[in-house]
Amino acid sequence: MTASKWDARIERARFLERQYPFAAEGLRFYQRVAGFQRSLCSEIERAFANSAPPQSESPLREPLDLTVLLPRFAEFLSLIEQVAPTPLAQPAQQLRKAGRPEWQRNLEDFWSGAGVRPSNSESTEEETDVNPLERSLAWMFLQPYAECLAARSKPVNLGSAPLTCPLCGSKPVAGVLRPEGDGAKKSLVCMLCAHEWPFRRLYCPSCGEEREPQMAFYSAPEIEHVRVDVCDSCRTYVKTVDLTKTGRADPVVDELATVPLDLWAREHGYHKLQINLLGV
Numbered sequence: 115m116t117a118s119k120w121d122a123r124i125e126r127a128r129f130l131e132r133q134y135p136f137a138a139e140g141l142r143f144y145q146r147v148a149g150f151q152r153s154l155c156s157e158i159e160r161a162f163a164n165s166a167p168p169q170s171e172s173p174l175r176e177p178l179d180l181t182v183l184l185p186r187f188a189e190f191l192s193l194i195e196q197v198a199p200t201p202l203a204q205p206a207q208q209l210r211k212a213g214r215p216e217w218q219r220n221l222e223d224f225w226s227g228a229g230v231r232p233s234n235s236e237s238t239e240e241e242t243d244v245n246p247l248e249r250s251l252a253w254m255f256l257q258p259y260a261e262c263l264a265a266r267s268k269p270v271n272l273g274s275a276p277l278t279c280p281l282c283g284s285k286p287v288a289g290v291l292r293p294e295g296d297g298a299k300k301s302l303v304c305m306l307c308a309h310e311w312p313f314r315r316l317y318c319p320s321c322g323e324e325r326e327p328q329m330a331f332y333s334a335p336e337i338e339h340v341r342v343d344v345c346d347s348c349r350t351y352v353k354t355v356d357l358t359k360t361g362r363a364d365p366v367v368d369e370l371a372t373v374p375l376d377l378w379a380r381e382h383g384y385h386k387l388q389i390n391l392l393g394v
Contacts, residue, residue, distance in 0.1 A: 120152030120258075126364045130371040134337075137371040140392045144370055146197045147254055147391070154186055155258035162262060174263050174282035174307055178225050180218060183259060187217045190255050202393075205247040224252035227283065253306065254391055260307035275313045277322065279304035285388040286319055288369040289343060289354030298358045303365045305388050310365075318345035319352060320387050332378070339363055340372045342379050351384040370394075 124145050131141040161182045194206035209220060260282065270280040278285060279302075287305035291298040301310045302319060317324050323345050331354070333341040339360035344351045353375055355365040369390055376386065376394050386394075 119261075120148055120155060123364055123367050124148050124152070126362070126367045127371075129362075130367065134371050137373050140373070140394075141367075141371055143197055143199070144367070144391065146193065150190055150193055151254070151258045154190075154255075155262060157186070158182055158259055158262045162266065174225075174260055174267075178221060178256075178259070180221070183221065183255075184214060184217060187221070187255060191251070194251065194254075202247055202250065205245065206251055209248060209251060220248055220252050221256060224249060225256060250391070250393060257306060257308075257391075264304075264307035264309045270311075275317065276311065277319050279307065279309050280311055281309045282307050286352060287388050287390055288365045289313070289319075289352050290365040291354060291356045291358055293358050298356070300354070302352075305390075308366065318348065318350065320345060320350035321348040323347040332375075334374065334378070337372050337375065340368055340375060342375050342384075344379065344384050349384050350387050351379045352387050 127141045127145050127148065131138045131145075134141075161179070188210055191206045191210035195203050195210070198206060209216060264281050267281055282304065284304050284306040286302035288303045290301050290303055290310065292301065293299075300313050300315045302313045303310050313319065314324070316326060316329055318329065323329060325347075328346045329343070330346070331341045331343045339356045340363075341354050341356065342351050343354050353369050353372060355363050355368045357363055360368075370392055373394060379386070
C-alpha cells in the first residue's frame with residue numbers, strides 16, 4: 115500500500131463535496147481524517163519494511179504494535195478536537211487528557227473485537243461497546259494499521275461467501291459491483307481493513323437470506339451509481355457502489371457521501387448493517 119491510495123480517496127471526497135452539497139461537511143471532515151491516516155500509513159509501512167510478512171492467516175487479531183501507534187495517538191486526538199463535530203470532539207478531548215494507559219485500553223479493546231460489531235436498532239448494551247464514540251475514534255485511528263496488515267497478509271482461501279471479513283472478522287461497510295464480462299461481480303468491503311471479498315449477488319450479508327422475494331434494491335436518479343440493498347427478512351440494508359456506472363467511484367468514500375439513501379432506508383424501517391466512519 116502506498117500513499118496514493120489515500121490520495122485517491124481524498125481527491126474523490128473533494129470531487130463529491132462539489133457534487134453533493136448535502137454531504138459537504140462530512141466529506142471535509144473525512145478529508146482531514148484521511149490526511150492523517152495517509153501520514154500514519156506511511157509511517158507504519160516504514161516500520162514494517164524490514165519485517166517478515168505475518169505467518170498467521172488472521173494477523174488482524176494478533177496483538178497491536180503499540181510502539182508505532184501510541185506516539186501518534188495524541189496528535190490524532192488533537193486533530194479530531196479541532197475538526198470534528200462537537201459530539202465527537204468532546205470525547206476526543208477527554209480521551210487525550212486521560213493519558214497513555216487509557217489510550218492503550220481504548221485501542222486494544224477495539225482491536226480485540228469489541229469495536230467491530232454492527233450498530234443497529236436491535237443491538238443491546240451487552241452486544242456493543244459502552245462508549246460508541248470512543249469506539250469510533252479507535253476505528254479511525256487503527257484503520258491504516260489494519261489496511262497495512264491486510265495488504266501484507268496471505269491470500270485467504272474462501273470455501274464460501276462469508277458474511278464477515280475473512281481477514282479480521284469485521285462487518286462489511288459497503289458492497290461494490292465491478293465489471294466482469296458482460297455483467298458485474300459483487301464484493302463486500304470490510305469496515306476496518308478495507309479488504310474486499312467476493313459475495314453472491316442475491317444474498318443478505320446479515321442473516322443469509324437468499325429467497326428472491328425478500329431481497330430488493332433501491333436507487334435514486336440523482337445518485338444512480340449507488341444503491342440500497344435491503345433484506346425484508348431482517349430489515350437490514352447495505353449500500354452498494356456500482357463501478358460499472360462510475361468507474362472513478364471509491365466504495366469507502368462514495369458510501370460516506372450518499373446520505374440521502376441512508377435517510378430513505380431508515381424512513382422505510384431498515385437499519386444499517388454497519389455504520390460508517392461518520393456515524394451514519
